Amino acid sequence: MYIEPTLFVRVSSIEKITKQVKKFTLFPETGKELPRFSGGAHISTYLKIPSGLIVRQYSLVSHPDKRSNYEIAVRLSENSKGGSLHWHQGMKVGDRLQISYPKNHFSLSFKARHHVFYAAGIGITPFLSMMQDISTNRQTFELHYASKSEESCVFHSYIKKHYPNQSHFYFSDQHQRLQTTSLANHPIGTHVYFCGPEGFIEQFRTASIELGYPILSIHSERFSPPKPIVLKAFQVKIHNGITINVSKTETILEALHKHGIIAPYSCQIGRCGTCELPVLKGRVDHYDSFLSDEQKEANNCIIPCVSRAKSDKLVIEIK
Amino acid sequence: MKWTGDLxxxxxxxxxxxxxxxxxxxxxxxxxxIEVTSSYKKEMLFKRKLLSDHPERCYQSLPHSITGQWEIVEIVIDHLVSQYPQDFSIEQENNRWIFTNKILDEKKEFIFGEKNSLPCEPLFFISQHVQEDLIYMRQRDDNLYLDAGQLCFPANWSLAFNIGMKFKSIHHPIPGFKEEGLDQRILQFLMRLEAGTPWERLNWSLMAGDRLDTSLETFNQWGRLRKQVTSENAGELVHIRVEVQKLFRLPRTNSILFSIHTHLLALEQLATNIEWLQQFYEILSELPDHIVEYKGISTYKKAVLKYLEKQLQQVKTL
Structure with missing residues (x-):
């Protein structure tokens, strides 16, 4: 399986910023500076624990132009499967780990006339670098931030100090509720951004759509864990010809080539899309990073250099 | 530039x-x-002359591309210094940078991120030190836009025409590209590029003559050579033009750097490698008409095929 290139870092400080959240500072091991990033960016962290490798995504909360170190904030999750638990209980200053290069799946809109951020709890993290970017670009924004209490509100004093006029806090222990009704008050051309628990995002997304926000003006971020690969053997039938066996250890593309079938390809890591083939029958198990979610759901094409079959047999078309 | 190195x-x-x-x-x-080849000095002089004589043709940028341009300065200098430490160096003291190009014997001091510390835009500055053409594609609102570029050696396209355009609009003239859904597929691929994983591809075409600067604007000067190709002179006159294209995610602006290094090889040189000669002959014979037309080969394809056949026959009779 393809493993993305990573950077080696060490933990240089751990700071408990609320009862449940710790902030970790990571500095590059090689002495070479870390890449800059854009507002809303995150990294994947790779933690080696006795039971295996844990991959988790965290937004970068340091300044996007700061290259000497990165900062992430990790909330100890009540039902942690190991990720946040290890960060909170296992991690020590000086520990070494691998991180991905910064990625951004939650970027600021370029054409927005005004940005409005809705955060719940630890969902505040991607907005910190976004607010920094906006301040430099001299654009306008507002932040609506819900938390259980002032004490548990992550980065509360920092935000209050730097963005006193743009930020609004809602503490449920003081009976303040962040409600979707405020979505109706933003000027035309506003882009809205949601980050927090699944239910929170869904509620605000639905309300925005009902209010008539264009889909492209609604942004949200969910982190999903990588899909573990299921390696089983199956068969592939070429629509007008032979059936070939794909063993556990080979890819469809390799099996095709082994049988002398001409199938174009390029990257062989499921990213460039060159080897895409139409699927006529059977269920596809997608492992590529090329097709969109809609294209994957349609189940009518496959990236054979990495993807496999869920069913025992796939019928594909090769011209 | 015309290939002079080891084949x-x-x-x-x-x-x-x-x-x-x-x-x-x-x-x-x-x-x-970037890559520095043996023709570096010669090509830099030529490029700089083009940039100063025809700035509107060779350089275009939109005002919001400046942060991205600094990112390009940073990545290009980093790559020059890491790969060719004997030829390039950088001294950095906070944001004060001193860049030294030993091949051209030049030293430049500037404040990183401070536009006024350079006499020109950052992308214009750094492009005077590399053989590559440098194109900046900004990813914004789920699309890619050509927001800045330095282009001296285009294969028959115009930067001044394409500035600010979306990826699909830029590639609209390629026949079959849209119909086969390739434009959407490649756009999708580009928007998912990640920092730390750069990509490379080769693109090719044939041309009559050996000009590097075959812009759309100067077609009247170089296009007519196509009519002069015969099976006798094709070996010398016709060149295969190969672009080494590289794609890097620029993480600060979440955009893409597209660098193009152009190489020219005369057919007579290509023909010295028998495998290449045979393979290229097969490919050109089979090439669909719409590709032949778009690559500008239609006028002289027959003459080139005849030339290649002659070369193949000579090989066989040896």
Whole structure:
């Protein structure tokens, strides 16, 4: 399986910023500076624990132009499967780990006339670098931030100090509720951004759509864990010809080539899309990073250099 | 520039016996966006002359591209210094940078991120130190836009025309590109590029003559050579033009750097490698008309095929 290139870092400080959240500072091991990033960016962290490798995504909360170190904030999750638990209980200053290069799946809109951020709890993290970017670009924004209490509100004093006029806090222990009704008050051309628990995002997304926000003006971020690969053997039938066996250890593309079938390809890591083939029958198990979610759901094409079959047999078309 | 080095290092673009448009990108083994070749000095002088004589043709930028331009300065200098430490160096004291180009014997001091510390825009500055053409594609609102570029050696396209355009609009003239859904597929691929994983692809065309600066604006000067190709002079006159194209995610602006290094090889040189000669002959014979037309080969394809056949016959009779 393809493993993305990573950077080696060490933990240089751990700071408990609320009862449940710790902030970790990571500095590059090689002495070479870390890449800059854009507002809303995150990294994947790779933690080696006795039971295996844990991959988790965290937004970068340091300044996007700061290259000497990165900062992430990790909330100890009540039902942690190991990720946040290890960060909170296992991690020590000086520990070494691998991180991905910064990625951004939650970027600021370029054409927005005004940005409005809705955060719940630890969902505040991607907005910190976004607010920094906006301040430099001299654009306008507002932040609506819900938390259980002032004490548990992550980065509360920092935000209050730097963005006193743009930020609004809602503490449920003081009976303040962040409600979707405020979505109706933003000027035309506003882009809205949601980050927090699944239910929170869904509620605000639905309300925005009902209010008539264009889909492209609604942004949200969910982190999903990588899909573990299921390696089983199956068969592939070429629509007008032979059936070939794909063993556990080979890819469809390799099996095709082994049988002398001409199938174009390029990257062989499921990213460039060159080897895409139409699927006529059977269920596809997608492992590529090329097709969109809609294209994957349609189940009518496959990236054979990495993807496999869920069913025992796939019928594909090769011209 | 016309290939003068060892043929074994020429970026020969073909595999198989047919050619179709595709995203033939592969992850790079050596992650550098630039390459310094033996014709560096000569090409830099030529490039600088073009940049000063025809700035509107060779350089375009939109005002919001400046942060991205600094990112390009940073990545290009980093790659020059890491790959060619004997030729390039950088001294950094906070944001005060001193860049030294020992090949051209030049030293430049500037404040990183401070536009007024350079006499020109950052992308214009750094492009005067590399053989590559440098294109900045900004990813914004789920699309890619050509927001800045330095282009001295285009293969028959116009930067001044394409500035500010979306990826699909830029590639609209390629026949079949849209109909086959390739434009959407390649756009999708580009928007998912990640920092730390740069890509490389080779693109090719044929040309009559050996000009590097075949812009659309100067077609009247170089296009007419196509009519002068015969099976007798094709070996010398016709060149295969190969672009080594590299793609890097720029993480600060979440955009893409697209660098293009152009190489020219006369057919008579290509023909000295018998495998290449045979393979290129097969590919050109089979090439669909719409690709022949778009690559500008129609006028002289017959003459080139005849030339290649003659060369193949000579090989066989030896």
């Amino acid at each position: 074994a290092h020429f970026p020969y673009p073909f595999k198989g016996s047919t050619y179709r448009y595709s995203n033939n990108s592969i992850p790079m083994k050596q992650p550098y966006c």
